[in-house]
Amino acid sequence: KQEVTQIPAALSVPEGENLVLNCSFTDSAIYNLQWFRQDPGKGLTSLLLIQSSQREQTSGRLNASLDKSSGRSTLYIAASQPGDSATYLCAVRLIWAGTALIFGKGTTLSVSS
Amino acid sequence: GAVVSQHPSWVICKSGTSVKIECRSLDFQATTMFWYRQFPKQSLMLMATSNEGSKATYEQGVEKDKFLINHASLTLSTLTVTSAHPEDSSFYICSARDEGTSSYGYTFGSGTRLTVV
Numbered sequence: 001k002q003e004v005t006q007i008p009a010a011l012s013v014p015e016g017e018n019l020v021l022n023c024s025f026t027d028s029a030i031y032n033l034q035w036f037r038q039d040p041g042k043g044l045t046s047l048l049l050i051q052s053s054q055r056e057q058t059s060g061r062l063n064a065s066l067d068k069s070s071g072r073s074t075l076y077i078a079a080s081q082p083g084d085s086a087t088y089l090c091a092v093r094l095i096w097a098g099t100a101l102i103f104g105k106g107t108t109l110s111v112s113s
Numbered sequence: 114g115a116v117v118s119q120h121p122s123w124v125i126c127k128s129g130t131s132v133k134i135e136c137r138s139l140d141f142q143a144t145t146m147f148w149y150r151q152f153p154k155q156s157l158m159l160m161a162t163s164n165e166g167s168k169a170t171y172e173q174g175v176e177k178d179k180f181l182i183n184h185a186s187l188t189l190s191t192l193t194v195t196s197a198h199p200e201d202s203s204f205y206i207c208s209a210r211d212e213g214t215s216s217y218g219y220t221f222g223s224g225t226r227l228t229v230v
Binding site: 004032034036041042043044045046049089091093100101102103104105106 | 149156157159221
């Protein structure tokens with residue numbers, strides 16, 4: 001059974017710091033991995049999607065890497081801002097078509113000004 | 114990009130009543146939609162996979178008679194919580210993928226906060 005783990009569970013940093021969020025998964029037979037952002041009481045906003053054949057994806061100050069063989073992904077946030085404060089979730093999609101995403105519990109990030 | 118609309122965003126109901134939550138794909142068709150439940154400070158747990166024109170597939174431990182799912186069209190799936198109880202209070206989110214494009218990512222609705230009193 002696929003399990004997704006995110007470390008740390010919570011993180012507090014001052015504005016301007018670069019930070020890394022970690023995600024690990026037990027079964028490397030994934031189709032892709034997706035990082036989401038969730039604000040309190042809200043739905044999910046997709047940040048980055050990495051296909052299993054890819055090593056990384058970048059969007060603005062965000063960079064996500066994927067090492068499928070070791071079952072790990074990292075989300076790098078450069079020059080953090082208070083507006084980045086949210087819960088970040090990673091999710092994997094298994095190789096079988098039509099399957100739902102399996103989520104980690106998330107990392108709650110707080111960026112202070 | 115693909116947009117999924119979910120309504121209502123929040124609802125309060127009395128114990129024993131039923132509540133319907135709608136999930137619509139606004140600019141694409143989705144033969145498959147997914148319903149998740151999220152408890153405070155917990156991850157999203159898949160409840161069921163909604164299939165257009167056929168019965169939903171429920172995850173282990175999810176009561177299909179309590180959480181009725183209907184996917185009558187390619188753009189609409191509904192989740193009805195029947196005979197709601199306080200323990201059903203939770204955050205419910207649906208998601209879908211635009212199968213008509215090369216995009217492989219899933220889009221999520223804004224969620225529904227259900228409170229049963």
